[in-house]
Amino acid sequence: METQTSSLKEKWEVLKQLKPQLRIRNAADELNVTEVELLALNCGENVTRLKPEFTAILAEVEALGKVMALTRNDDVVHERKGVYLNPSLENPHVGLFVGEDIDLRIFFASWGSAFAVVENAEEKPRKSLQFFAKDGEAIHKIYLTPLSNDAVFDQIVEKYKSDDQSSIIITEPKAALPAEKADSEIDVASFQEGWRNLTDTHHFFGLLRKNGLTRTQALRLAPEGNYAVKVSNNALREVVTTAAERETPIMVFVGNPGMIQIHTGPVKKLMDHGDWFNVLDPDFNLHVKESSIADSWIVRKPSEDGTVTALECFDKKGNQIAQLFGKRKPGIPELEEWRAIVQEVENKLKLNN
Known part of the structure; x- marks a missing residue:
């Protein structure tokens, strides 16, 4: 070794x-x-x-x-x-930091x-x-x-400091993504009813798990209407650029199996560098490899505070790589300015699902 x-x-x-x-x-x-x-x-x-x-x-x-x-x-x-x-x-499975600047959801299992x-x-x-x-x-x-x-x-x-300072480390194989069930095995009507009756966007994950759906499959099988609308993969650039132009504060979620990190606030300085689309603000930087975005969806979920609208971006394996919202907090409806931006992008970039 x-x-x-x-x-x-x-x-x-x-x-x-x-x-x-x-x-x-x-x-x-x-x-x-x-x-x-x-x-x-x-x-x-x-x-x-x-x-x-x-x-x-x-x-x-x-x-x-x-x-x-x-x-x-x-x-x-x-x-x-x-x-x-x-x-x-305190929870051994999920941890939090909740500040205006550092906002994290931590999943310790991995x-x-x-x-x-x-x-x-x-x-x-x-x-x-x-x-x-x-x-x-x-x-x-x-x-x-x-x-x-x-x-x-x-x-x-x-x-x-650990007592073990050797250069050897043992890693486990990367966990395989769960196989997607055939659409015919899904109780689509029950799933769609659950979506329409959501009162909290955080319950969406449980709805997927209950019905045995991957996230991209769920978006394909969304209720009729504008619950999930597929858009072209330059939607993230369009949304961020328009939010910057209009000074609309947004929320940017980026994660991996062990962590989700959230920015809430404006975005200002945008720049391209090679394959990467970047936000380069003093306290917030975002780097997106646009060529890796394989699917983009505008997703709407009902909640007690009204409809919550997101842009969700996925890689070719179906992993969610970024999720954007308008700035909001529980108990406060989402910004009308955000809804207007997303609607304009939808009108411009909507694909036939």
Whole structure:
């Protein structure tokens, strides 16, 4: 095993020489390993393996002050600066941080490992706490900013440092997506009735599970009307661009199996870079690989506060990679300005389902 890790480290060093700008996630893809396997190679150098006491570590990050929270999947990166406020970490399955800036939904079942990383930078070392799934994929990263408390970071590292600082890490195979049932096996009438009778959008997931539906299948089998409307895959660009032009505050949800991260507020500075469509605001950055969006749907769900309207984007495997709403809170109807934007995009980009 030690020989294997030495060989992998040598291959990574060669790759870094050839492609010095290559990020670790992309390097892992090129070397056919997981990101956490590459990261662990530097344990004892600039990487410290932490004890897998995830809730305890997260309970201490508020004291870091203003940081940058990063959550991503293969195709969308969500970066939000702020302070980790109002934690709810008692439930072993689901945790929360609910602040105006850092807003997270945490699903601990897939969490597998944690590390502290200190990367060399021109001005000062870049410090981060990084959390990975059991399959080696990155779940969430917390980067210090110039306004963060470095001493607290050092205390967290010392307190939660693992006795095991080897470069070897065992990962589990990536969980396969559940097979989609044939439409003929679904009680479509019952599902559609459940959708029409929703009073809380959070109950939609339970409705899918009860009826044995994947999310994209559910959208295909939505009730008649405008409950789910398929649109072309430049809908996200259109929605974000129009929201920026009209200064309409939106909510942007991006996640992976272990985390959903939410931005609530305006978006302003938009920019293209290669395949990526970007929001580059001071406290919020979003990077979307547009070519990976395989399906886009405008989705409407009834609630006690009226209809809630979303744009949902999926990759070719049916994974939801981003979800957008107008800014709203429970008890408050969604913004009419948001509804107008979505309706205009629907009128412009609607496809024949």
